[in-house]
Amino acid sequence: MLPVVALVGRPNVGKSTLFNVLTRSRDALVADMPGVTRDRHYGACHLGERPFLVVDTGGLSGVEETMDVLTARQVRLAIDEAQVLVFVVDARDGLLPQDHAILAELRRSGKPIIAAINKTDGLDEQAALAEFAAFGMASTLPISAAHGRGTDELLRAVLPLLPPDEDVAGEVATEDGSIRVAIVGRPNAGKSTLINRLLGEERLIVSDVAGTTRDPIRVALERDGKRYTLIDTAGIRRKARVEEAVEKFSVIKTLQSIAAAQVVVMMIDARENLADQDLTLIGYAIDEGRALVIALNKWDGLDAYQREECLRALDRRLVFVDWARRVHISALHGSGLRELMRAVVRAHASATKELASSDLTRTLEKAYESYQPPLVNGHAPKLRFAHPGGTNPPTIVIHGTRTKHIAPAYQRYLENFFRKRYKLEGTPIRIAFREGENPYAGRKKVLTKEQQHKARRRLSELIKRTR
Numbered sequence: 001m002l003p004v005v006a007l008v009g010r011p012n013v014g015k016s017t018l019f020n021v022l023t024r025s026r027d028a029l030v031a032d033m034p035g036v037t038r039d040r041h042y043g044a045c046h047l048g049e050r051p052f053l054v055v056d057t058g059g060l061s062g063v064e065e066t067m068d069v070l071t072a073r074q075v076r077l078a079i080d081e082a083q084v085l086v087f088v089v090d091a092r093d094g095l096l097p098q099d100h101a102i103l104a105e106l107r108r109s110g111k112p113i114i115a116a117i118n119k120t121d122g123l124d125e126q127a128a129l130a131e132f133a134a135f136g137m138a139s140t141l142p143i144s145a146a147h148g149r150g151t152d153e154l155l156r157a158v159l160p161l162l163p164p165d166e167d168v169a170g171e172v173a174t175e176d177g178s179i180r181v182a183i184v185g186r187p188n189a190g191k192s193t194l195i196n197r198l199l200g201e202e203r204l205i206v207s208d209v210a211g212t213t214r215d216p217i218r219v220a221l222e223r224d225g226k227r228y229t230l231i232d233t234a235g236i237r238r239k240a241r242v243e244e245a246v247e248k249f250s251v252i253k254t255l256q257s258i259a260a261a262q263v264v265v266m267m268i269d270a271r272e273n274l275a276d277q278d279l280t281l282i283g284y285a286i287d288e289g290r291a292l293v294i295a296l297n298k299w300d301g302l303d304a305y306q307r308e309e310c311l312r313a314l315d316r317r318l319v320f321v322d323w324a325r326r327v328h329i330s331a332l333h334g335s336g337l338r339e340l341m342r343a344v345v346r347a348h349a350s351a352t353k354e355l356a357s358s359d360l361t362r363t364l365e366k367a368y369e370s371y372q373p374p375l376v377n378g379h380a381p382k383l384r385f386a387h388p389g390g391t392n393p394p395t396i397v398i399h400g401t402r403t404k405h406i407a408p409a410y411q412r413y414l415e416n417f418f419r420k421r422y423k424l425e426g427t428p429i430r431i432a433f434r435e436g437e438n439p440y441a442g443r444k445k446v447l448t449k450e451q452q453h454k455a456r457r458r459l460s461e462l463i464k465r466t467r
Contacts, residue, residue, distance in 0.1 A: 002044065003052045003162045006082035008075060008106060010098055011059025012036075013090040014118040018145040019043060019056035022155075027216075028056050038071050038205050039217050039232075040078050048155040052162060055082060060102050070205045079106065084161045085113045086154070091120045091128040091142070103135060112161040114139040116154060121147055178220070178227040179348045182257045182290075184281055185267030187235030190297040194267065194331035195219060195232050198341075204232055216257045223341060231257045236281060258284060262351065262392060263291040263344050263426075270296045270310050270328075274317050282321060289393035291347035291427040292324040295340055299328040323419060325426050347426025353394060355422065357387035360396060367417040376405040394422075395430045403433035 007015040016028035016037050023043035030036070041056040055078045058071035079085060085106050089099055106113050115137050120128050121144040132140055139157050143150030183191040192204040198221055221228040234250035258264055264285040268278055285292055294314075302310065314326065325343040329336035364386045373381045381402035389395035396418060415429045447455065 003050075003084070004055060004078075004082040005045075005052055005084045005086060005158055005162075006055040006057060006078040007086050007088055008057055008079065009059065009088035009102065010090070010096070011061050013059070013088045013093075014145045015059070015088050016041075016056050018086075018088060018116070018118065018143070018151075019054055021145055021148050021151055022047065022054050038067070038074070040074050040203075041217060045155075047151070048159050050159060050162060052158075060098075060105075067205075073202075074205060079109050079111075082111065083163055084158055085109070085111050086116050086158070087113055088116045088118055089132065091117045091123055091132075095131050095134060113137065114141065114154070114157050114161075116150075117142045118145050120144055121149065178229045179344065180229045180231065180260065180262045181265060181344055182231040182233060182261035182263070183265050183267060184233050184254060184258060184285070185235060186269070186275065186277055187237060189235060189267040189269050190331040191235070191267050192232055194265075194295075194297070194329070194337075195230050197331050197334050198223070198230065198337060216253045226345060228341075228344075231261060233257050236277060255284065258290060259288050261290055263293060263347050265293045265295050265340070265344065267295050267297050270299045270302055270307075274313055279317065282318075286321070286428050289428060289430065291351040291393070292321060293340065293343045293347055293426055294318070294321075294324050294326045296326060296328050297331050300330040300333060300335060323425065323427075343426065350422075350424040351392045351394065351427040353422065353424065354391065355388045355394065355396070357385075360386040360388065360418075363418060363421050364398060364414075367414055370417075371410075371413060373406050373410045376402055381406055389430075389432055393428045393430055394418075394424060395432060397432045397434055399434045399436065401435060403435045406433060 007018060009015055016030045019028045019041065020026055020030065022045045024047070025043060027043055028037065028041055037056055037058045039058070043054050043056070045052055045054050057075040057078045060072055060075055061068045087103060087106060089095075103113070115132060115135055117128055117132055117140065120142040125142045129140060129142060141150060141153050141157060143154060145151075183194060185191055192206050195204055196202055196206060199219065203219055204217060216234070217232045219230045219232065221230050233254040236251050236254055258281075266278065266282055266285070268274060282292065282294075296310070296314075299307070318324070325347065327336055327340045327343050329340055331337075364383055368383050373383075379402060381400060383398055383400040383403070386396055386398045389397040398414075411431055414431055418424070418429060418431075
């Protein structure tokens with residue numbers, strides 16, 4: 001794996017902004033309020049001579065509250081696995097007693113530390129550095145993460161402290177070949193608990209407080225010989241209840257994660273009724289063309305009657321995604337996870353299945369012979385041949401005549417026919433109709449003299465008969 005550099009400091013000192021600058025991304029959620037980042041957020045930095053991993057951590061507030069204690073635990077895990085620590089402080093706030101406490105904890109780790117004095121734009125740098133000289137550190141650098149100033153000097157200070165190449169095993173981490181799986185759902189549905197159970201460690205913060213997760217966190221997983229990239233997303237509430245700006249950005253990040261994923265696992269709390277917000281998220285995943293698996297969490301806490309009522313409600317309201325596999329799980333106790341991952345693999349295989357043009361055309365002919373489309377002005381649409389138009393989702397392009405008038409019911413019939421023929425489970429199917437242009441459209445037929453003579457003669461004979 002790559003060497004790790006952890007960004008540590010008080011809340012709202014600019015760690016997430018610096019993370020985005022170093023990784024050349026906008027993955028970390030940034031807001032002008034403390035406590036936005038809670039989980040460990042990893043990203044690769046390729047700006048220097050050597051690549052390394054950057055860890056964005058939550059702020060160490062020193063407050064003994066539930067969320068702050070859980071965040072501090074994640075920060076300490078990042079400190080333990082890092083080779084270099086970047087201590088970020090706020091030049092505008094000045095040197096605070098809390099900074100001394102954090103620095104003392106970092107020194108106890110025995111790892112090299114670099115002090116990054118952030119938000120020095122508009123200030124006297126020498127005066128700011130003089131105030132933080134009380135740290136007694138040789139590496140104290142003024143930076144402005146918001147404007148990208150001072151990051152080159154920071155990189156030049158970090159790179160010599162990284163372990164030599166021979167001490168670092170592995171190459172640059174990539175997601176090639178892994179299945180990107182987005183875990184989505186309403187707040188407190190058990191998304192982070194599910195990922196922790198799959199990983200076998202407390203990688204993400206889990207709390208009974210709704211809305212614990214804010215940033216989309218990507219985690220690599222290898223299970224049963226297959227590689228996955230799990231994306232933990234923030235829970236989405238109804239639009240009318242979203243008021244804070246941070247939650248609005250979290251919703252945007254979640255929707256972007258759905259678009260970037262290959263398979264979407266929709267987490268539904270089996271103890272609660274299926275809400276309209278769940279249906280909205282499922283509809284968005286279908287619009288994006290993503291494979292879908294429905295996970296009914298907290299299933300072990302229901303009795304026989306509650307399970308029957310839950311299944312009846314799902315059959316009634318999820319009829320438009322009857323092709324999606326439903327799995328009963330317990331993220332807390334780990335039951336049903338093997339079936340869940342098998343459903344994810346099958347959905348991904350169906351979504352990325354390569355279809356041949358000749359076989360698609362033969363299947364189309366069988367579907368057309370079994371049931372022809374309704375007549376349009378006394379004429380039946382003709383479907384001539386089909387060919388693949390892409391994967392994830394599988395797209396089938398059908399050429400014919402009068403395809404603009406094909407009813408939606410017949411299109412659903414074709415989707416079900418192709419789904420049954422190729423055993424496509426857990427993925428939507430898109431069918432695009434193409435109609436060839438009439439080569440004689442707009443052209444007026446010009447009669448020869450002989451044709452005009454014959455036409456006049458037929459017209460005169462017709463007049464004589466009518467008399």
